[in-house]
Structure formats: C-alpha cells, structure tokens
Amino acid sequence: MKVKQNLRIRIDADAMERIWHWTDLAAGEFSCLGTVTDDVIVGDVRLFDQICTAASTELDQEALAKFLVTHQQPERVRAWIHSHGRLGVFWSQQDEVCIDGLANDTCLISLVVNKKREWKARVDIWQPFRLTLDDLPLEIRLPDQNLREECEKAFNAHVVEMQPLLLPDWRGGKQSPLGQPPPRRESYRGGWPDFDDDMADWR
Ligand SMILES: [Zn+2]
Numbered sequence: 001m002k003v004k005q006n007l008r009i010r011i012d013a014d015a016m017e018r019i020w021h022w023t024d025l026a027a028g029e030f031s032c033l034g035t036v037t038d039d040v041i042v043g044d045v046r047l048f049d050q051i052c053t054a055a056s057t058e059l060d061q062e063a064l065a066k067f068l069v070t071h072q073q074p075e076r077v078r079a080w081i082h083s084h085g086r087l088g089v090f091w092s093q094q095d096e097v098c099i100d101g102l103a104n105d106t107c108l109i110s111l112v113v114n115k116k117r118e119w120k121a122r123v124d125i126w127q128p129f130r131l132t133l134d135d136l137p138l139e140i141r142l143p144d145q146n147l148r149e150e151c152e153k154a155f156n157a158h159v160v161e162m163q164p165l166l167l168p169d170w171r172g173g174k175q176s177p178l179g180q181p182p183p184r185r186e187s188y189r190g191g192w193p194d195f196d197d198d199m200a201d202w203r
Contacts, residue, residue, distance in 0.1 A: 003104040008155055009121050012043040019045060023083040023113055031059065031098075033067065034079035036109055040123075041141060042079045046071075057165055059098050078104065081111040087112060089120040099124055111138070158191075173179050 015034055022030055028050045032046035048067035050060060068074040080102055082095070089112045091099075102108050103126045113119045122134040 006039075007123070007133060008139055009111075009123070010039070010041045010139045010141045011144055012041065012141050013045050015045040019081055019083075019113060020113075020117070023085075023115055026083055026085060027051065028085040029083055031080065031082040033077050034109075035073060035076040035077070035139060036107070040109070042081075042109055044076075044110070045079070045081060059101060061101075062187065067171045077083040078107060084112060084114045088114050091120070092120070102197035116160075141175065189201070 011034075015054075022032065030047070031050055031052075032047050033043050034042045036042055046067070049063040068077060069137065071077055080098065082098075084090075091110075091112065095110070095112065099108060100112055103124075105127050106125075108124045109121065110124065111119060111121050118137060120134075120139045121136045122132055123136060125131050
C-alpha cells in the first residue's frame with residue numbers, strides 16, 4: 001500500500017497548551033480526548049473522569065461513554081492524548097490495548113507526551129484493514145487572528161517588489177548567466193564601469 005508521504009498531524013495551539021498544563025499538573029499520567037477534523041487537525045481537547053497512578057491511566061469505559069454522550073460532536077472525538085509524566089514517550093502494551101479499545105470506522109490519532117515536552121504521534125485505522133502510522137510529524141496550528149487585511153495594508157504601504165536584477169547585455173546579443181533577457185544596450189551606454197577584465201569569461 002502506498003502511504004501518503006507528507007501525512008502530518010496538526011493540533012490547535014490552545015489544545016496543545018491545555019495538554020501541557022495538564023501534563024504539568026498531573027503527578028504521573030493522565031488521559032484526555034480531542035476532536036479531529038477532516039483535515040486531520042486535533043482540537044477541543046477535554047478531560048474525562050479518570051483515576052490515574054504514576055504509571056498508568058486506564059480508560060474507564062463508563063466514564064468514556066458518559067463523555068461521549070455529553071459531547072456535542074461525539075463522531076469527531078478521534079484523538080486520544082495521554083502523558084507518561086516523567087517517563088519517556090513510547091507506546092506501552094497498555095497503550096496498545098487502549099488504542100484498540102478506541103477502534104472506529106475512520107481513524108484514531110494518538111499522542112503521548114511527557115513533562116520534558118517530548119511527544120510521539122501516530123494514526124491508527126481499522127478499516128478496510130488494520131494500519132498504524134507511527135512517528136508522524138506534529139505541527140502546532142496557530143490561531144487565525146484575522147490579520148490578513150491589516151498585513152496586506154502594511155505590505156502594500158511599505159514593500160516594493162522589484163523584478164529580479166537584470167544584468168546589462170554589455171557585449172550585445174549575449175544573455176546574462178541568469179538567463180534573463182538582456183535589457184537594451186543603449187540604456188546603459190556611458191553609465192556603467194568597464195567590465196572588460198572582470199567579465200572576460202563571458203565572451
Ligand atoms: Zn502510555
């Protein structure tokens with residue numbers, strides 16, 4: 001199967017910030033769930049009721065069901081994020097069980113993080129066949145603050161974009177090494193220094 005080479009996971013900046021705050025607050029592990037858009041953007045991360053230890057966070061099926069029932073878009077809840085506290089980021093046996101427990105007909109994005117701000121991201125699908133894409137790049141999506149118009153005004157007011165520099169066709173008939181069409185020779189007559197020695201290899 002040909003896997004899309006440039007697949008990356010994006011996450012909203014505020015979702016990532018929440019994850020880091022909860023990671024800092026938790027003595028050990030914790031889990032949360034987030035939504036995933038069609039463009040594979042993780043957002044709206046929320047905690048659900050859980051009992052955590054230093055080294056484990058089990059997904060309580062009852063708490064999970066309660067979370068999904070009260071969620072406005074349960075079909076969008078396709079991201080599972082958890083922290084390993086002070087431990088490294090890897091997929092434990094228990095993580096694999098949790099991921100399989102969240103099997104669905106689209107995909108599941110999993111993110112494991114730790115207090116050192118390390119992370120690991122993967123995508124799992126179960127249909128039409130089981131597939132895991134691990135170690136995917138994660139990109140933080142900054143909020144769009146509607147600055148386009150303001151930036152456009154400032155850009156137009158301050159920036160003049162010139163055409164690439166045209167080198168003079170000082171020998172006549174020959175193009176510059178940059179492949180630009182030579183400007184009219186007449187324009188430069190008298191105005192340019194004598195290039196004869198420095199540019200002899202152009203002849
Ligand atoms: Zn884990």
